[in-house]
Amino acid sequence: MLKKAREQEQTISILVNNQPGVLSRVGGVFGRHGYNIKSLCVAETTNRDVSRITLTSESDPDFTEKIKKQLDKLVDVIEVSDVSGQSYIQRELMLIGLTVKEGAYSDILRAIELFGCRIVTMTPDYFILELTGQPDETAAFLKFFQSFGVEEINRTGSIAIERTKPQRRI
Amino acid sequence: METIGADIIIQILREEGVDVIFGYPGANTLPIHDRLINSEVRHYLMRHEQAAAHAADGYARATGKVGVCIATSGPGATNLVTGIATAFMDSTPMVALTAQVSTSLLGQDAFQETDIIGITLPITKHSYQVHDVNNLAATLRQAFELAKTGRPGPVLVDLPRDILSSKCPAAEEKAAPALKANYKTEEDREQLEMIAKTLNQSERPILIIGGGVKLSNAFLLVRELIEKAKIPFVTTMMGIGSVDSINGYNLGLIGTHGNELANSMVHQCDFILAIGTRFSDRSTALIEEFAPLAKIAQIDIDPTSIGKSIKINLPYVGDIRDALTALLPLIDAKEKSEWLQRIQSERDAITGKVADTGCGLAGDFIRMVQEAMPVETTVTADVGLNQIWTVRTWQARSPRSLITSGGMGTMGFSLPAAIGAKIGTPERAVVAITGDGGFYMNIQELATISYYNLPIKIVVINNGHLGMIRQIQDLFYNARFNTIELGSKVDFVAVARGFGIPGSRIAVDKDPQAGIEAMVKADGPYLLEAVVDPENYVYPIIPPGCSNIEMMYDRLD
Numbered sequence: 001m002l003k004k005a006r007e008q009e010q011t012i013s014i015l016v017n018n019q020p021g022v023l024s025r026v027g028g029v030f031g032r033h034g035y036n037i038k039s040l041c042v043a044e045t046t047n048r049d050v051s052r053i054t055l056t057s058e059s060d061p062d063f064t065e066k067i068k069k070q071l072d073k074l075v076d077v078i079e080v081s082d083v084s085g086q087s088y089i090q091r092e093l094m095l096i097g098l099t100v101k102e103g104a105y106s107d108i109l110r111a112i113e114l115f116g117c118r119i120v121t122m123t124p125d126y127f128i129l130e131l132t133g134q135p136d137e138t139a140a141f142l143k144f145f146q147s148f149g150v151e152e153i154n155r156t157g158s159i160a161i162e163r164t165k166p167q168r169r170i
Numbered sequence: 171m172e173t174i175g176a177d178i179i180i181q182i183l184r185e186e187g188v189d190v191i192f193g194y195p196g197a198n199t200l201p202i203h204d205r206l207i208n209s210e211v212r213h214y215l216m217r218h219e220q221a222a223a224h225a226a227d228g229y230a231r232a233t234g235k236v237g238v239c240i241a242t243s244g245p246g247a248t249n250l251v252t253g254i255a256t257a258f259m260d261s262t263p264m265v266a267l268t269a270q271v272s273t274s275l276l277g278q279d280a281f282q283e284t285d286i287i288g289i290t291l292p293i294t295k296h297s298y299q300v301h302d303v304n305n306l307a308a309t310l311r312q313a314f315e316l317a318k319t320g321r322p323g324p325v326l327v328d329l330p331r332d333i334l335s336s337k338c339p340a341a342e343e344k345a346a347p348a349l350k351a352n353y354k355t356e357e358d359r360e361q362l363e364m365i366a367k368t369l370n371q372s373e374r375p376i377l378i379i380g381g382g383v384k385l386s387n388a389f390l391l392v393r394e395l396i397e398k399a400k401i402p403f404v405t406t407m408m409g410i411g412s413v414d415s416i417n418g419y420n421l422g423l424i425g426t427h428g429n430e431l432a433n434s435m436v437h438q439c440d441f442i443l444a445i446g447t448r449f450s451d452r453s454t455a456l457i458e459e460f461a462p463l464a465k466i467a468q469i470d471i472d473p474t475s476i477g478k479s480i481k482i483n484l485p486y487v488g489d490i491r492d493a494l495t496a497l498l499p500l501i502d503a504k505e506k507s508e509w510l511q512r513i514q515s516e517r518d519a520i521t522g523k524v525a526d527t528g529c530g531l532a533g534d535f536i537r538m539v540q541e542a543m544p545v546e547t548t549v550t551a552d553v554g555l556n557q558i559w560t561v562r563t564w565q566a567r568s569p570r571s572l573i574t575s576g577g578m579g580t581m582g583f584s585l586p587a588a589i590g591a592k593i594g595t596p597e598r599a600v601v602a603i604t605g606d607g608g609f610y611m612n613i614q615e616l617a618t619i620s621y622y623n624l625p626i627k628i629v630v631i632n633n634g635h636l637g638m639i640r641q642i643q644d645l646f647y648n649a650r651f652n653t654i655e656l657g658s659k660v661d662f663v664a665v666a667r668g669f670g671i672p673g674s675r676i677a678v679d680k681d682p683q684a685g686i687e688a689m690v691k692a693d694g695p696y697l698l699e700a701v702v703d704p705e706n707y708v709y710p711i712i713p714p715g716c717s718n719i720e721m722m723y724d725r726l727d
Contacts, residue, residue, distance in 0.1 A: 021287060
């Protein structure tokens with residue numbers, strides 16, 4: 001059963017034991033409940049025994065509460081937090097391959113400046129751009145550049161960190 | 171002999187109080203089976219790994235202890251899957267040990283290699299693959315702790331062969347590693363006060379007793395609550411037997427195959443206190459129309475069970491025993507109410523309307539079997555019509571005396587579960603009730619029963635059909651019968667005899683008493699084949715997609 005609703009993007013951050021197989025346990029909870037994972041980022045924390053999974057899913061309003069409870073049941077899950085709110089800083093890194101058509105050159109350069117992104121490498125007719133931003137910035141960037149001829153994109157998905165010094169020491 | 175991984179396993183099994191395991195050896199389990207020789211752990215050799223898992227499940231349900239099963243890698247492990255899933259759905263504490271190919275061969279599609287951790291991911295509470303013999307003791311201790319803590323369930327430990335034969339020091343004595351904090355809960359006094367207040371003020375309260383009451387051993391507290399608050403109760407299939415039938419208070423089983431009185435009163439009540447139940451679709455039928463007038467309070471140890479399918483006004487996460495201990499002093503002692511009088515007049519009206527148990531001659535037959543057996547009898551029911559006949563007619567007089575696969579609905583469960591129950595509680599008589607369909611699914615376990623001479627009474631209710639599916643086709647598919655006939659050519663008495671088990675055949679509409687007497691008199695195992703009419707269905711029944719009060723009494727409804 002795939003959830004039809006595309007109400008809201010929910011980002012949650014999950015601290016897990018840094019062990020083989022943990023990701024499939026976490027992913028299984030989403031799949032079994034019919035939620036699609038939109039983006040996913042996993043990395044070690046300051047404690048090498050603990051990894052942080054940052055995960056974005058599109059879902060109905062009950063989602064966070066239900067999924068949090070299910071994830072909390074997993075033995076390898078240490079903590080689950082909803083990071084969609086204001087108390088977290090969210091960022092995403094995006095790489096874009098852009099075809100540069102004749103006559104569009106100066107418009108593209110202006111847009112690059114406007115969005116504050118960086119040209120990683122370029123040939124006369126093909127740029128690779130790099131942008132870091134909040135999810136709504138990367139979305140706006142992508143929408144804007146679409147008209148220039150985006151050949152390829154790759155994005156990390158959101159990562160998030162608490163705005164203030166965290167209570168928990170892991 | 172030098173200590174090896176297999177010795178650690180035996181050591182931890184003993185430490186956990188395990189004296190019985192159910193299993194089947196293979197090349198990769200041999201280090202363990204070898205070290206079992208001189209141990210105090212008895213290994214029952216089943217005739218199929220699925221039956222080993224069901225036997226461990228039946229053992230756990232009958233005793234309240236953790237059931238343990240063991241199978242080899244590959245097909246041995248995959249054969250456990252149905253049994254593990256059955257235990258998972260009914261929250262049975264179980265540890266499943268599976269052998270695995272050596273760590274050096276993992277991922278190479280070695281002989282009898284399978285990713286059993288991956289396969290059982292959604293049907294285990296947790297699972298471990300041991301990669302270092304020095305972690306073996308701690309892993310096993312944690313597996314046992316997890317299996318029985320919080321909402322119990324199956325935990326699988328996958329054991330590569332080289333780990334089993336690695337030399338190592340004996341495990342040091344120490345407690346299981348601490349489990350994560352959210353498996354323990356703090357008392358929420360305020361919420362309990364709210365529940366008590368709502369119950370005290372309600373005019374038409376009902377208690378729903380689920381399987382959690384058994385799992386938390388809260389029988390006496392629930393009984394105390396019923397008597398103090400004068401609150402009538404219904405049970406889910408898993409809750410049957412938790413409280414013996416206190417006259418006037420037990421309204422029966424709720425749900426799609428439940429009693430009319432239970433379903434009807436739940437529909438009319440103004441307050442539900444649900445204890446240890448997850449409001450499964452079998453209990454609620456059409457969820458939107460379930461108990462439309464009621465405020466609902468739910469006590470459960472598993473936070474994910476709260477409000478999973480239905481909106482809960484007063485949730486409480488915690489152990490039932492702790493919760494009820496704190497709740498009881500807050501409950502007003504009541505006198506018999508108008509509500510109880512109303513229930514009594516409905517009960518009288520229904521008794522007048524439905525002549526029998528709704529289970530026909532098959533139900534009468536099961537009553538006769540129970541009357542002929544000792545009071546201290548455990549019954550295992552399979553799945554299908556025989557399950558409903560049994561749970562509706564067998565008067566469970568103690569909490570662990572009726573064992574059946576409620577959540578998973580696993581055909582073939584009752585025979586191996588009876589083996590586990592008999593071995594776990596040898597002082598009790600054990601009856602395995604099954605239909606002909608379910609009997610075929612683990613018929614090989616007759617050999618186990620015969621080999622160990624387990625005095626299990628096997629009742630095969632034979633209608634030559636997959637009876638429940640036949641009833642559904644009859645009622646809801648315009649009697650277009652298909653793929654449900656099993657036929658009458660097989661002579662189950664001769665089959666039993668072939669396995670070394672005596673038996674006889676009766677027809678429930680002739681003189682079943684003679685056969686029942688022969689079965690009860692037999693010292694060892696006995697098979698009684700009871701022939702019933704394939705149109706001996708179960709009524710009332712809730713049609714698919716209907717609410718709990720839209721009951722059908724026959725096919726003309």
